[in-house]
Amino acid sequence: MSFFVKLIGEFLKSKTLVRRRHRQLLLFTSPALTFFLLFAVFPLLSTIYISFYQEDVFVGLKNFEFLFTNDEASERLLYAFLHNVQFFLIAASVQLPTALCMAALLTSGRVRRMTSFYRTLLFIPTTLSVVIVGFIWRLIIHPLWGIVDYPLLGEAATALPTITLMSVWQYLGIPMVFLYSALISIPSNIIEAAQVDGASDLRIFFRIKIPLIAPQIGIITILTFIWIFNAFDIIYALNGGAPGPDYATDVLGTLFYRTFFGWGPDLGNQNLGAATATVIFFIILFGTAVYFATVQRRLKASQL
C-alpha cells in the first residue's frame, strides 16, 4: 500500500528528472507492455468477465453454480482436478529427484570434459514436440507392436500415470538444467572447506548443497505445479479430444477444451468454457499464493 503511495508521490513531484525518467521508461517498455497486456493479460481478464455472462446476458454466478452443483458437470470438474493433482504428485516425485540426481552427477566434478556431452544428450527429449514424444512412447508400450504386454494406455487405472511418466521423460531437461546451474553457482570454498574437514561426497551433497539450493528447488516445484495444471498438449496428442477410458485421463485442460469446443454432436458453450477457465486460473493462483506464503518464506529463512 505504501508502495503505491510512494509511487503516486513520485508522479506528483515536479522534479523534471523523475518525469523524464518515467517518459523514457515508458517509451522503452511500451512495445513489450503492449504485446503482454494486449495478448496475455487482457484475454485472461476478459475470460473471467465472460464467465459472468450467458450469450451477452449478465447472469452473475450462474455458470459457476452450474459447474459446481450440476451432477454431471461437478463430477467432471472434481475428477479433472483430482487427475491434475495425481499428475502433479507423480511428476513432482519422479521428476524432481531424477533431475536433481542428474544435475548432481553432472556437477560432481567427476566427468570434466564429458559434461557438456552428457548435458546435451539429457536435454534432447525436451527439444521434441509432444506429438513425437507421444507417438514414440505409445509405440514402445503398445501391446501389439511394442515391448509391453499390458494395455497401459487403455486401462483406466494406468492411463494417466503412463501419460504422466511420458511427460516427465520429456521435460526432465528443464529442472535438470535449472538445478545444474544452481549447483554450479555454489561458492567452491564452502565445498572445499567441507572436503578438507573430511566429509564424503554424499554427505556434502545432502547436508550442504541441497539446503543451499532449496529456494531453487522450490521455484522449480511451483513452476511444475503451474505447468501441470495447465497441461493439455500431451494428453491431446495421445487421446485427441477424447477424455480417456472412463474419463481417466481427463484433466482440467482437456475439460476446458471440451467445454468450450464441444465433443461430437455437442457444440460447446463459450460461457461455460470461460467459467471453467476462470476456475482453473483461481486454482493455480491459490496454489501459487499458498506456496509463496508458506514454503518459499521458510526456505529463504533457512538460507545462509
Added chain:
Amino acid sequence: MIRREGRVKNQSKNLMVHLSLLFFAILAIGPIFVMVINSFKTVEGIFTGPLKIPNSETFTLDGFKRAIGQGNFVRNYGNSTIITLGATLLTVICSCLAAYGITEYTTKLSAMIAGLFTIGIMLPVTLGTIVIIKMMVRFNLLNTHLSLILVYVGIFVPLGVILMVTNFRTVSNELKEAARIDGANEFKTFLIVLPLVMPGVAAVAAITMLPVWNDLWFPLILTAGPKTQTLTLGIQQFVGTYQNDWQALIAALVLGAIPLILLFTLFSKQFIKGLSDGYSK
C-alpha cells in the same frame, strides 16, 4: 599405499558417475535413436528387427518420400519457420528495449513494471484462448501467421525481459555516460550497449524458439488451415490420418524432430544459459 588406494577409490567413483549418466543418457536418447534408424528401413525391416541398423537389404528412403509427398510438409516447415523467427525476433526486440528501460531509468515505476513481467512469466495464457479467438476473428487474423506471432510475443516477452534485465545490469555506466557526453540520444545509447548483451539475446532467442516451434495448442486453435499449418500440427494430423503407413509415419516424425535437435545441439550453451538465468531470478 594409501595414495594408490585413494586413487582406485576415486576412479571407481568416477566410473560409477559415468555409468549412471550413461544410463540416463541411453534412457533419454534410446527411443529417439531407434526411431531414427527405423525411418530408413523397409516395413519388414521395421517389424522383424526394430533395433537393428538398416543394412543394404532393409535400407530405403520410401518413408521419407511418401511423408513429404502426402503431408503438407514443405509448407508446414515454411510456416513454422516464419512464425518462430517472427515471434523470436519481435520478442528479442521488445525484451531488449524494455529491459534497457527498466535497468536504465530506475524508479518505483520501473520496479513495478519488472514485477509485472515477473508475474507474467507464470501466467497461464491458454486460459484466455476464448477471448484471443474473438480478437483474431474481429481483426480478420484467423489462419494467418501474424495471429500466432502476436500471441507468442505476448506470452514470451515477460521471460525475455527478465532475462535481459540481468544482462543489462552488467553493463558499466561509464560506457553509457561516454555516449551521452558525445551527444548520443537515449535510443542510440541503447544501440551502443546492445552488442554487449548479445549472449543474453542469444539466450532469449534460444528459449523462445523451443516452445514456439513445438507448440500444439495455439496452432490448433488459430491456424489449423492447411495453408498456415505449423510443422507440429501437421505431424499430429499426419499421425491421425496415416495410422497404418508405418514407414511414412516414422519418417514424418523424424522430419519433425530434426530441426530442433540440430538447433539445440549447435546452440546448447545459449539454451542452457537462458534457462538457468531466467528461472533463477
Added chain:
Amino acid sequence: MTLPGRSARFCLVSGLTIPTKYSEGVRMRIKKVSLIFAMSISLIIPASVIPAVAAKTTLVIDSWRTDDSKIWNEILIPMYEKANPNVDLVWAPTPSNEYDSALSLRMKSGTAADIVMCRPYGLTKAFIKDKHLIPITGLPGLNNFTKQSQQSWANASGVPYCMPVASVGAGFYYNKNIFKELKLTVPKTQKEFIGVLDKIKKNGKYTPLVAAGLDADNWALDQMGLQLVGPYYWKGDAGGVALDNGTRKVTDPEYVAAFEALASWKPYLPKTFSSLSYSDAEQLFILGRAAIAVEGSWSVKEMAPPGSNVGVFGAPVAKAGDKPYVQVLADFGFGINSASPSQAEAKKLLTWFSTKEFGQALANNLPGFFPLSKEKISVDNKTAQAWLNLRDGAIVTAPIGMDKMNTGSPNWFSVTTNILNKMMTTNMTGKQAAAELQKSLESWYPPQKKK
C-alpha cells in the same frame, strides 16, 4: 561524427550515426544488427499476412474422410472440374476424431470450408440450429432422394440442409481362409456365433474377434457394436422411437438383451483390447492374425483388397429362423456453409452430387459407400456386393439415439460411448451398463425423466 564512404551507405540504411570514438569492430556490429533488423521486419510482416488470391471460383470441401483423399483428388474432383472449368475444387479433410470440434470452431469463427460433409443428425442439427448451413429446399436433384433419407440432415419441420450422398452398413468381415482351415461355417444364430468364436479361441492360432477398444475410438462400440447386434432385440426403428418418447426404458428386457449380446464378445476379444485402436484392429485382420473383424462397409478397400479372400456376415439372431435385422446408416451428405461467398457455385456442386454420374463414380471407387439416390447404380466390387446382399431377407433399420437424444450436453453419443467402452474393457455386465445408461438418460433427457 561523419563517416567515410562505405560505412556511410550502411548508415543511410540504418539511419544512424555512430560516434567514431568506438572501435571499428563495435561500429560494424551495430550496423550489421540494424541492417538485419530492418530487413527482417520488412520480410516478416508482409509474409505473415498472407492474402488469399483466387483466380476462378474456388470451393473448399471439408470432410472427415481423409482416407479417401486420393480418390477425390485424382478421380472425382477432376471429373467435375473438366465439366466446370471455371471452378477450382479443393479437398481439405480433417482427421475423423477431430472433425466435429474443428468444424464447430471454424463455423463459429467464420473460417469453415464452403462445402462441408454432414454427419448424420447430432452435429448437423446443431449447425442448423445455429444457422451455419443454408437450407436447400427445391435444389435440383434433391428429389432423387426419399424423404426418409433426407431426414438426418433436415430440421424439425423437414426442411433439408444437406444433399444426401451415401449410406454404410455395419457387420462382420471374416477371413475365408481361416474359416476353411478351421472348418467353420458362417454363423446365423447367436449360439452358432459363440460356437465359431470358441473353436477359433481353442485352436489358439488366431484371435477370434477384433474391434476398436481404445477409448478414443469408442464411437465404434456404439455404431458397429451395440447398434449392430441391438436392432434385432429392440425390433429396429420402433425400439428407437420408444426410447425417444419415453414409452420404454433402457432397463427393459429387450435393450438389456442387446447390451448382453454385445458383452458376450468379451472373452473372444484380444487380451489387450483396451489399447486396441480402430486402425490396430484393422491391421490385425489385414495381417491375417484375426479371424473376424467388427467393421463398417466403408472399409472394403482396406479390409478386402484385391487378392484377399474375405467375406461378410451380419448380426446373429437369437432364435433360428428369425428374420435378421441389418443396420444401415445414412452416413454422409454435403451441405453449404452459410458464410461461404460462393453459394451459387456451391449449389451447382451439390446438384452434381445427386447425379447418376457421381453416384456411379462413388460406388466404383469407394466401395462400401452406397449411394442413397433413387437412381440405379451398379456395384461391381464383390465385397461391396456382399454387404448389399446382407439386406436380402432382412429388415433394414437405422441406429437409435442419434436424433432427439443427441442434442445438448451430455448427449447419447458422449454417454453411451463411454459406458460401452467401460462395459467391454472391465467386468461390467450388460445389465449394469443398461442400468447406468438409463440412470444418465433420466437425469438430462426429459421424456425419460422419472415421473
